Amino acid sequence: xxxxxxxxxxxxxxxxxxxxxxxxxxxxxxxxxxxxxxxxxxxxxxxxxxxxxxxxxxxxxxxxxxxxxxxxxxxxxxxxxxxxxxxxxxxxxxxxxxxxxxxxxxxxxxxxxxxxxxxxxxxxxxxxxxxxxxxxxxxxxxxxxxxxxxxxxxxxxxxxxxxxxxxxxxxxxxxxxxxxxxxxxxxxxxxxxxxxxxxxxxxxxxxxxxxxxxxxxxxxxxxxxxxxxxxxxxxxxxxxxxxxxxxxxxxxxxxxxxxxxxxxxxxxxxxxxxxxxxxxxxxxxxxxxxxxxxxxxxxxxxxxxxxxxxxxxxxxxxxxxxxxxxxxxxxxxxxxxxxxxxxxxxxxxxxxxxxxxx
Numbered sequence: 001x002x003x004x005x006x007x008x009x010x011x012x013x014x015x016x017x018x019x020x021x022x023x024x025x026x027x028x029x030x031x032x033x034x035x036x037x038x039x040x041x042x043x044x045x046x047x048x049x050x051x052x053x054x055x056x057x058x059x060x061x062x063x064x065x066x067x068x069x070x071x072x073x074x075x076x077x078x079x080x081x082x083x084x085x086x087x088x089x090x091x092x093x094x095x096x097x098x099x100x101x102x103x104x105x106x107x108x109x110x111x112x113x114x115x116x117x118x119x120x121x122x123x124x125x126x127x128x129x130x131x132x133x134x135x136x137x138x139x140x141x142x143x144x145x146x147x148x149x150x151x152x153x154x155x156x157x158x159x160x161x162x163x164x165x166x167x168x169x170x171x172x173x174x175x176x177x178x179x180x181x182x183x184x185x186x187x188x189x190x191x192x193x194x195x196x197x198x199x200x201x202x203x204x205x206x207x208x209x210x211x212x213x214x215x216x217x218x219x220x221x222x223x224x225x226x227x228x229x230x231x232x233x234x235x236x237x238x239x240x241x242x243x244x245x246x247x248x249x250x251x252x253x254x255x256x257x258x259x260x261x262x263x264x265x266x267x268x269x270x271x272x273x274x275x276x277x278x279x280x281x282x283x284x285x286x287x288x289x290x291x292x293x294x295x296x297x298x299x300x301x302x303x304x305x306x307x308x309x310x311x312x313x314x315x316x317x318x319x320x321x322x323x324x325x326x327x328x329x330x331x332x333x334x335x336x337x338x339x340x341x342x343x344x345x346x347x348x349x350x351x352x353x354x355x356x357x358x
Contacts, residue, residue: 077151098149143175253268
């Protein structure tokens with residue numbers, strides 16, 4: 001492994017920002033840290049960069065423990081959320097800043113800056129200042145500055161947060177192309193599940209300073225293992241469950257918040273929480289397999305650009321659920337179904353109780 005964090009802990013007074021953090025990144029891989037604000041994502045980046053010092057644990061880069069190395073000697077490239085370009089320096093001097101710190105000669109610096117401006121698609125802007133650039137241009141200059149010293153590791157702290165959706169999409173494509181060329185291991189912090197899904201090879205779900213899940217990004221979204229992971233992956237319908245008494249027609253979990261029983265296989269009785277993605281409800285009863293019915297007693301319909309977003313519940317004593325369906329598949333003029341259905345294979349089984357197998 002090229003980067004390793006081993007049993008990292010960090011507290012600020014009574015607040016523990018990182019708890020027993022362990023993970024590794026291989027060279028050329030892009031790992032995402034996904035979590036809400038305040039979960040400890042940026043703290044991990046800052047400790048890796050040497051801007052904060054961990055209370056305990058080891059940080060290793062390329063097999064070497066770097067706990068006592070200052071930030072300038074760790075070989076870290078850091079792109080901050082607000083880009084943090086020096087406003088009083090030109091584009092050329094911003095990119096050259098790290099190279100000057102390394103005391104590179106002027107000829108090398110000029111060649112490297114020219115090379116990087118070509119790489120990020122902004123040749124000819126050497127003499128401009130940051131306030132003369134668009135948001136997308138500033139983002140690319142910040143990336144060029146981070147790459148200039150040929151860093152061992154690249155850290156990206158929500159680099160697209162300040163961009164509109166169209167520019168964000170364009171920058172994602174360009175960044176992917178750049179990172180494939182340089183093959184630098186990347187740690188990418190975001191609260192956007194879409195960014196993480198599109199860009200990363202592996203993702204970690206962070207909750208209250210702990211890394212709950214670390215796995216390939218597609219597996220994370222296909223089968224989140226915890227309630228936090230399900231929420232961060234975009235699941236809105238989540239409910240605690242408990243096993244019901246055995247029935248002749250199968251095994252059932254009771255959802256007290258939704259007021260319905262969910263029919264499942266015996267193995268699923270280990271789940272303590274159930275998740276259902278809004279798109280997994282169907283208005284047609286499945287013709288085969290194990291499925292559950294959800295009565296639609298009350299509902300609210302909201303229109304999105306390309307789909308209908310229906311909130312529904314059994315009655316007023318129950319929590320709302322969300323059903324999303326494409327406008328090409330259903331129109332409200334047809335009437336809201338009296339029941340919606342979900343197959344067992346589309347249930348997210350969360351917080352599995354492995355210590356109390358039924």
